Amino acid sequence: MSLVAVSATDNLPVPASGDAPVVLPTGAPLPGPVPGRPRRGTSTIGTLLLVTADAMVLGAVVAVYLAIKEGSTTWPPSDVQVGTYIPTMITLTALMSGFSVQWGIFAARRNDGRNAAMALILTLFLGLSMANLEWLSFVRSGFGFNDHTYGTLYDILIGYHLLHLLAAIVVVLVLAFRTMAGHFSTDRHDALRAGAVYWQYTNVVWFIVVTVLFILSRHG
Amino acid sequence: MAMTDTEVEQGGQPEATSLPQSDAALPDAWPKGTDHKYIGSLFVAAALLFLVAGVVLSIVMRAQLATPDADIVGDRTYRQLFTMHGVFSVFLFLLPVWLGLGSAIVPLQIGAARLAFPRLHAMSFWLFLAGAAMVTAAPVASDVFHGWALSDPIPVRLGLPGRGPDLLLLGLVVVCMAAVLVVINIVVTILQLRAPGMTLRRVPVFSWSIMVSGAVLLLALPVLIGAFALLFVDRHYGASLFSGFTGSRGGNPLIWPRLFWFGAYPVLWALVIPALGAVSEIVATFAGRPLFSRDRASAALVGVGVLSFAGWGSEVTNLSRPRPLFILGALAVLAPVALLILNWLATLRLAGKEGDRDALRRGFGSTPMLWALGMLPVLALGLAASVVSALDAGRDAHENYWQVGQQHALFFGAATIGAVAALSFWGPKLWGRRLSDALGKLEILAVVGGTLLTVLGMLLLGVQDMLVHTSTFDSGDEWEIGNLVVSAGAAIVGLGLIVLLLDLLGSVVAGRGKASGADPWGGQTLEWATPSPPPRHNFDALPEIRSGAPLLDLQVGQSRSRQSESDLASDGGTA
Numbered sequence: 001m002s003l004v005a006v007s008a009t010d011n012l013p014v015p016a017s018g019d020a021p022v023v024l025p026t027g028a029p030l031p032g033p034v035p036g037r038p039r040r041g042t043s044t045i046g047t048l049l050l051v052t053a054d055a056m057v058l059g060a061v062v063a064v065y066l067a068i069k070e071g072s073t074t075w076p077p078s079d080v081q082v083g084t085y086i087p088t089m090i091t092l093t094a095l096m097s098g099f100s101v102q103w104g105i106f107a108a109r110r111n112d113g114r115n116a117a118m119a120l121i122l123t124l125f126l127g128l129s130m131a132n133l134e135w136l137s138f139v140r141s142g143f144g145f146n147d148h149t150y151g152t153l154y155d156i157l158i159g160y161h162l163l164h165l166l167a168a169i170v171v172v173l174v175l176a177f178r179t180m181a182g183h184f185s186t187d188r189h190d191a192l193r194a195g196a197v198y199w200q201y202t203n204v205v206w207f208i209v210v211t212v213l214f215i216l217s218r219h220g
Numbered sequence: 221m222a223m224t225d226t227e228v229e230q231g232g233q234p235e236a237t238s239l240p241q242s243d244a245a246l247p248d249a250w251p252k253g254t255d256h257k258y259i260g261s262l263f264v265a266a267a268l269l270f271l272v273a274g275v276v277l278s279i280v281m282r283a284q285l286a287t288p289d290a291d292i293v294g295d296r297t298y299r300q301l302f303t304m305h306g307v308f309s310v311f312l313f314l315l316p317v318w319l320g321l322g323s324a325i326v327p328l329q330i331g332a333a334r335l336a337f338p339r340l341h342a343m344s345f346w347l348f349l350a351g352a353a354m355v356t357a358a359p360v361a362s363d364v365f366h367g368w369a370l371s372d373p374i375p376v377r378l379g380l381p382g383r384g385p386d387l388l389l390l391g392l393v394v395v396c397m398a399a400v401l402v403v404i405n406i407v408v409t410i411l412q413l414r415a416p417g418m419t420l421r422r423v424p425v426f427s428w429s430i431m432v433s434g435a436v437l438l439l440a441l442p443v444l445i446g447a448f449a450l451l452f453v454d455r456h457y458g459a460s461l462f463s464g465f466t467g468s469r470g471g472n473p474l475i476w477p478r479l480f481w482f483g484a485y486p487v488l489w490a491l492v493i494p495a496l497g498a499v500s501e502i503v504a505t506f507a508g509r510p511l512f513s514r515d516r517a518s519a520a521l522v523g524v525g526v527l528s529f530a531g532w533g534s535e536v537t538n539l540s541r542p543r544p545l546f547i548l549g550a551l552a553v554l555a556p557v558a559l560l561i562l563n564w565l566a567t568l569r570l571a572g573k574e575g576d577r578d579a580l581r582r583g584f585g586s587t588p589m590l591w592a593l594g595m596l597p598v599l600a601l602g603l604a605a606s607v608v609s610a611l612d613a614g615r616d617a618h619e620n621y622w623q624v625g626q627q628h629a630l631f632f633g634a635a636t637i638g639a640v641a642a643l644s645f646w647g648p649k650l651w652g653r654r655l656s657d658a659l660g661k662l663e664i665l666a667v668v669g670g671t672l673l674t675v676l677g678m679l680l681l682g683v684q685d686m687l688v689h690t691s692t693f694d695s696g697d698e699w700e701i702g703n704l705v706v707s708a709g710a711a712i713v714g715l716g717l718i719v720l721l722l723d724l725l726g727s728v729v730a731g732r733g734k735a736s737g738a739d740p741w742g743g744q745t746l747e748w749a750t751p752s753p754p755p756r757h758n759f760d761a762l763p764e765i766r767s768g769a770p771l772l773d774l775q776v777g778q779s780r781s782r783q784s785e786s787d788l789a790s791d792g793g794t795a
Contacts, residue, residue: 042336042412049404053442060446060479064461067475145457149471152459156450 260324299365306368328747331415354391417765429497443483489528495638506583523556591641602630622682648736666716673709
C-alpha cells in the first residue's frame, strides 16, 4: 500500500449512515494508481517540517544571544572560563552518532535487521554519553543560571540540546525495539528514516550551540 | 511526534486492510474521535467562542470610550480588556478558525480520505484547548495589561507581581505549539495525500492558500514560541535577558519588540492569506467560471507569504530611525494583494461577458458571494491605510489610532469577514445545513457596514493623534465624534455577529436550516462531489481530475453532450 491514492478509495467500509445513496455527477470510476508516483515518506516529511519549525525556535534564542553579545563590552563576562575539552568531546560523539544512525538505515535497507539493531544500540550509547557530558558541563561551568546573561543563555542553549537529545534517545530506543521485532525492510523503513532525520537534527542543534556558545565567544 | 502516527499507517503489517481497521478503531482512542471534519469543526466552534469573548471585551471598551469622561472601567481594567481583546482575536479566534476550516476542508478539496496524522490532529485540538484555558485564566490569576505585544512598557513590567502574565505566556506557548502541529499535519497532507491526477498546480486555491499560510506560520509561530518562552524565563526564574542595561551582566530591553514583531507580523499576514484564498474560491464558483488566472492568483498568494517577512520592522516603534528597507517591505507585501483583487474583478467581468448573465445575477445574490464582495471595501480601505502607515513607519502613525484602524481593516476586518464567508460557503458541506439567506443579508450589512464605520472612525482619531492606550478623554475634546463613530460601529458589528451566531445555532446546531445537498452552489472542486455532510472516509468515488476545477470540467462536458443530443433532435433551448 505504498500508494496513498489506493488507500483513499479501496478497502474502505461502505458508509453505514442512513443517508440517501451518493449521487455523483459522474459515473466515471477513479482512475487507477498513477505510475511513478509512490507517496512514501509521509513520516519523514512530517519530521522534516517539525524540525524546520524547531529550528526557528532555536533561531529566536540564538538571535537573542547574538543581540546581547553585540551589546556587551566583555563577552562572556571576564570571570567565565570557556572550556574546550567537554564541548570537543560532545562534538566528536555527535559526529560518530551521525554515522552510526545512518549505518542503521543502510543495514535496514538491505534487510539486515541484526546490523541495524546493533547500529541503533550503538547510537543509543553515544547519545547517553553526550547527555552525560552535557550534565557535566552544567555542573562544572562554575557559574549559575542567574549570575549573568551568559549563564542564562548557556544553560538554556545546552538544555535545549539536552531536551532534544533525550527525546531522540527515546525515539531511537523505540526504533531499536521495532528493528529487533522485524518491522523494517527494504520497502518499509519510513519510521526509521524519520527517526534518523530527527537524530541528525539534534546533532545540528549541537553544532549551532557549540558555535555560538564556545567558538564565537572566546576572550581575546 | 510524527513517529507515533507512523505505527498505524505504515506499521509492520504488510499491505492491505490496515487503514480501514485502524480508522475504525480510532474514535474510541480520543474524545470525539480523529475525523478531520469533527476536529476541524471543534476548532471552529472554539474559535467562535473566543470571537464572542473578544467582541464582548471590545464592546465594554467602546462603551467606556463612547462618551467623554466616562467612568465605566478604570484605566487599569481598560488595559486588561485591551490586552485580552488582542490576544483572543489573534491567537484564539483567527488562528484556530483557519486551522479548523483548513483541516476540515483541505482533505475534501484534494480528494483525500483523511489527514496525514489523524491522531496528532486530535491531540493538537486538545492541546490548543488547554492552552486557551491557560490564557483565559491569566487575567483571573492576576492583572495582565501589557497589550497583546506584551510591550508596555518595553518589554514587560518584569516586577509585576502575580502569576497572570506567566500563565498568559505559557498558554500562548501551548497554543502556538498546537497550531504548528496542525499546520505540519495539513501541509504533509497536501504534499502526500492528493488524489491521482491532482498535481500541485491543480490544488484548489483555498487549499493552496492554506498551504502558503501554513508555510508562513511554520516559520513565524516558532519565533513567537521562543520569544514567549524566554520572556517566561525572565519573569519566572528571574533572568534578565529583556531587562537591565546592556552589559555583560544584564540583557537588552530593545530586543523584545524586534523579536516579537519578527514573528507576529508574518503571523498576522498568514491569517489574512486563507481569507484571500477563500474569497478567490467563492468568486470563481459564483462567477461560474475559473478564475481569470489561477496561476497568477496562486503566485500572488505565495507573494504575500514571502513578502510578509519583509515588513516586520515597520511595526517596531522604537527603532532609532525608520529603515527604508522595512518601508519597502511593508509596501511590497500590499502589491500581490492588490493584484489578487484585480484578478477577482477580471473574473467577474469575463463571467459577465461570456457567461449566462442570469446565472451570474443569481450568483451575486447568494450569501457567500455577498460576504466575499463585502470584504472588498474593507480590504481596500486597509490597503490604503497601510500605504500611509508604511510611509510613516517609525513615526507618529504607529503610536496612535491610525495603526489601530489600519490593523483592524487589513488584519482583523478582512480576515474575519473572509472567515465568515468561508463558513457560509463550506458550512453547508461540513454540517449539511445552509445558513439562513435572509438573516445572512442582515449580518453582512451589519458586519461590513459596522467594520467600515469603526475603521473610518479609528483613522479619523489617528489623524487627530489619539494614542493607542487612551482609556478616557475630556468633554469638548475633538476626539468626541471619532470615538462615538467607532463605538457605534463596534456595536453594529457586535449585533451582526450575534445574529450570525444565533443563525449558526438555529440552522446548524438545532438543524433547522435548509438541507444543503451535495452541491448547493454549483461548486468546481472535489469537496462538492460527495454528500453533505461527507461520510467518514470522504469519498466513495472520485471524478477524473484533469484540471484545477474537476467539477467545472464535468459541468461543461455534460452541457456539451446535452447540447449535441438536442442538436440531433433539432430542438432549441436547454437549461
